[in-house]
Amino acid sequence: MSIAKKNDWVEIENIVLTAEERAPQVPDDTKKTPLMMWTKGFLVDDEAKIGDEVTIKTLSGRITKGKLVTINPRHVHDFGNPVHELLEIGMELKEDN
Amino acid sequence: MKDLSYKAVMSRNNEIMKKALGIDYSLYEYGKIAFNYERMMKENSYSMEEVRRIQKENKVGNTPLFELRNITNLVRKYVPKGKGARIFIKDEAANASGSFKARRASISVYDAYRKGYKGVIAATSGNYGAAVASQAAMRGLKCIVVQEVYDSRKVGQPEILEKARKCEAFGAEVVQLTVGPELFYVFLRLLEETGYYNASLYTPTAIAGIESLGYEIAKEVYESEGKYPDAVVVTNAGGGNLTGTARGLLKAGAKDTKIIGASVDLSGLHMASDRDFNRKSFTTGHTGFGVPFATMPDRADVPRNAARVLRYMDRYVTITQGDVFYVTELLAQLEGIERGPAGNTSLAAAIAIAKEMDEDQIIVVQETEYTGAGKHPMPQLTFARSNGIEVRRGDPKGSVPGKSIVIPNTIEQIYLQDIDVMKLKNDLIRNQTVRKNVEEITEEDLAYLCEETKLDKDKVLDMLKVHGVKVQ
Numbered sequence: 001m002s003i004a005k006k007n008d009w010v011e012i013e014n015i016v017l018t019a020e021e022r023a024p025q026v027p028d029d030t031k032k033t034p035l036m037m038w039t040k041g042f043l044v045d046d047e048a049k050i051g052d053e054v055t056i057k058t059l060s061g062r063i064t065k066g067k068l069v070t071i072n073p074r075h076v077h078d079f080g081n082p083v084h085e086l087l088e089i090g091m092e093l094k095e096d097n
Numbered sequence: 098m099k100d101l102s103y104k105a106v107m108s109r110n111n112e113i114m115k116k117a118l119g120i121d122y123s124l125y126e127y128g129k130i131a132f133n134y135e136r137m138m139k140e141n142s143y144s145m146e147e148v149r150r151i152q153k154e155n156k157v158g159n160t161p162l163f164e165l166r167n168i169t170n171l172v173r174k175y176v177p178k179g180k181g182a183r184i185f186i187k188d189e190a191a192n193a194s195g196s197f198k199a200r201r202a203s204i205s206v207y208d209a210y211r212k213g214y215k216g217v218i219a220a221t222s223g224n225y226g227a228a229v230a231s232q233a234a235m236r237g238l239k240c241i242v243v244q245e246v247y248d249s250r251k252v253g254q255p256e257i258l259e260k261a262r263k264c265e266a267f268g269a270e271v272v273q274l275t276v277g278p279e280l281f282y283v284f285l286r287l288l289e290e291t292g293y294y295n296a297s298l299y300t301p302t303a304i305a306g307i308e309s310l311g312y313e314i315a316k317e318v319y320e321s322e323g324k325y326p327d328a329v330v331v332t333n334a335g336g337g338n339l340t341g342t343a344r345g346l347l348k349a350g351a352k353d354t355k356i357i358g359a360s361v362d363l364s365g366l367h368m369a370s371d372r373d374f375n376r377k378s379f380t381t382g383h384t385g386f387g388v389p390f391a392t393m394p395d396r397a398d399v400p401r402n403a404a405r406v407l408r409y410m411d412r413y414v415t416i417t418q419g420d421v422f423y424v425t426e427l428l429a430q431l432e433g434i435e436r437g438p439a440g441n442t443s444l445a446a447a448i449a450i451a452k453e454m455d456e457d458q459i460i461v462v463q464e465t466e467y468t469g470a471g472k473h474p475m476p477q478l479t480f481a482r483s484n485g486i487e488v489r490r491g492d493p494k495g496s497v498p499g500k501s502i503v504i505p506n507t508i509e510q511i512y513l514q515d516i517d518v519m520k521l522k523n524d525l526i527r528n529q530t531v532r533k534n535v536e537e538i539t540e541e542d543l544a545y546l547c548e549e550t551k552l553d554k555d556k557v558l559d560m561l562k563v564h565g566v567k568v569q
Binding site (some may be wrong): 026032034059084092 | 103114121168171182216239240241247249253255258259262265268269270271272273274275276277278279282283290291338367368369372373423426427429430431470471473474476477478479488489490504506507
């Protein structure tokens, strides 16, 4: 789905500072990159496609603008892969006790 | 229309802060460098009685204090007879939002509510965001949380991504940024745009909120054991946890309890580096915050930081990332509670410290935090590996932050590394004088530095002499 409709839950992106505008105290590797910002909210525009400049209403009720990057942004974090180095600890402790 | 450029917004810092906090910090400044810390705390906060009432009203505090009998028994297998202190833990995960941070947030959000603000904003990638969001939800206030979460590839720390989810669960707006100290600029812009309250981690209310934790620990241990704890171990980053807990212990009368700070050693990693950002498994509770905040507390998002650890800390130790993952397993597999991992920094240190203590002594780990997707050893180590970090079992002595995480084979391999507290105090004195181009101070400044460092006059004078600072 690459078309978002009014009131869809979306994520927008903004460049806050370009690489050239970064603060002087920022380390060199960070200075090569822009300061980026992402905000989620309900689409205010009637319709928009990925990459469009859109307006959203956030969970705090704030109205803000940015480039549409995701429609229905999903929380992707999980419990990771099984980690053998951790799984074995419980067995060791039982033997130890 | 206001100039929203970086320079213009940063130059309005003081004006924005005054509106967003309702505190005039200049009222407390005197001499050449001094400020009246206790007066600032007293006039901008709430009494212990009020703090406890506000917290009870909003599902905070009176968390269980558990004795970790199985871990204590394990420790005793590795020490000479008569050694191995009893380890207790305050299960702060039981607070609304799942961490001790609810204590801080509860008082600040109450303060915002009482002063008539319509909403609150917090700049945090930690548990504090969810704590503010949860308290704001209960008070009917709007909430915005500003997070540093992604590197330039938009790859985020799983631990921080989970915290963002939790903030949204409580109805907060989460503004997510790539790495960099200019987060503060975005924070100021949002404060100015909304007129909301700055629910900073470092205000007097935020610290007063934690005092109840130290107070409860003192009272509860005294009630069940007939004495105050011999030591309390506190995970240290920005300093609020340690400062508030120590103040609470003192308010309860536990004057001889040793206050030990513990941080994860992340030396060598730059906190604002795009590359280093995802090469660490701990986003807080580490030396990258703990050391600079100890020696220069007034670097926070408020003009005068209410968290000042060198006024209270007796000892400061570091442990490794691998140690914390190991003890997180211990807590789950021996004690049957799944918590942390970041909040278990102080537990890792306590296990090593307990080995040095006598068996009739009591050491208290003063927090736990909730665990969940992203915020758990498995996803965090999966993430570490995906960033090229080597993860293995062995002696953590050989681990290098940002390169390897070594999970100890036994608790014998949890080593304490002491940070020289006297050196930190010396650095604090230097930072508050010569580093600010102050080469002559007054008698009252001297008295202030004694309070800042918990040192007597002669010792402070010696340090000032080394830095070439005269006292009028």
